[in-house]
Amino acid sequence: MTNSSTTMLPPIVIQACIFDMDGLLINSKDVITHCTNQLLKKYGRPAFTRSIRVQLMGVPNSTNGDIFHEWAKLPIPRETWARELKEQMQLDFQSCVPLSGAEKLLSDLSCAQNTSGERIKLALASSSKTHSYRLKTSRPETKQLLDVFHPDQRILGDDTRLPHGRGKPAPDIYLLALQSLNSAAGTGEKPIMPEECLVFEDSVAGVEAGRRAGMRVVWVPNRDVGAEYESKQELVLAGRMTKDALRDDSHLEKVDDG
Structure with missing residues (x-):
């Protein structure tokens, strides 16, 4: 429930979905x-x-x-x-193997269109470094799952374009993922804006990274995370749980903003 003073985010057509990997897509x-x-x-x-x-x-x-x-x-x-x-x-x-539901979700989204009839674009934004990523995707079924993301749209934790010390909950990796999608856009395509992106995350730090990037976030916590933050879900979804880590509150979102 939201009160009458809550400012809801306006309806936005989602143009892109950006995924975390560890604990969200694979185990x-x-x-x-x-x-x-x-x-x-x-x-x-x-x-x-x-x-x-x-x-x-x-x-x-x-x-x-x-x-x-x-x-x-x-x-x-x-x-x-x-x-x-x-x-x-x-x-x-x-x-490592895919988590339940991950294969169907990515398969469906890889051929989905939004309400404007445009193809949904997909990217990966994982804190895993390249060597770990290769190990985690060494099983055929796991590699096949992650192959839905074009190599240029897989942003990993050791990407040289990421500033040192700016991992999640900083927004940099999600903004870089968006940049990779826009760089691959065809001639005449309108750039995707952060608010047109839907992030999928399992961790609290990841949710904050997505919100600080100005994106919408779907939070998929595992059982332990969901239980630990059961009474603080609104703060988690607003990206307000780890703000001291960045000492920058200028981009924090409002609680219950939709």
């Missing part, structure tokens, strides 16, 4: 959790709690950041942890 976040818990057990530490797992979702290099290490209190140097976890994940990432 790589479950793989990361499994690898992390195995290594935590090796060093006598408890498994991920729901709360700490949710805080780390969607944040680049989160399993070697301050939040994780302050919680984990590992008896080894960060460098050792990072090396061992990377080695384990490189093995297990090769088992």
Whole structure:
């Protein structure tokens, strides 16, 4: 429900859909959790709690950041942890598979038209780096799923056009994905504007990245994330949960703006 003072966003014809990947299209976040818990057990530490797992979702290099290490209190140097976890994940990432519903959604959208009769354009905006992406898509069914995105419209976390330190929740990766779509447009095609893009995200940081880019966002949280933020869904959808990370509130959206 929204109150009478709420300012709703005007109706917009969606021209493009931009997707996150990890935990939204493929089960790589479950793989990361499994690898992390195995290594935590090796060093006598408890498994991920729901709360700490949710805080780390969607944040680049989160399993070697301050939040994780302050919680984990590992008896080894960060460098050792990072090396061992990377080695384990490189093995297990090769088992990644599509999540339920992902194949049908992308298949339907790849041949869909909007209400104006124009073809919906698709792009990927993933924090995964190139090497990890290749491992995660090594199974035939996973590669086939992601092949719906043209290589030029797959923006990954190590793209040289992304400024250092500007991963999600910063909007840069989504704006770059939009730029890639407009660069591929035919002669005479009108550029797609941010508000004409629909972002699909599972993480809170990713939702904020999409909203800060000026785009509409469909939030698809997993069970843990949905439960953790059940009482704060309106703030999540407005992109107002991780604002301190950027110290820039100028592009925050309004709660319940539609």
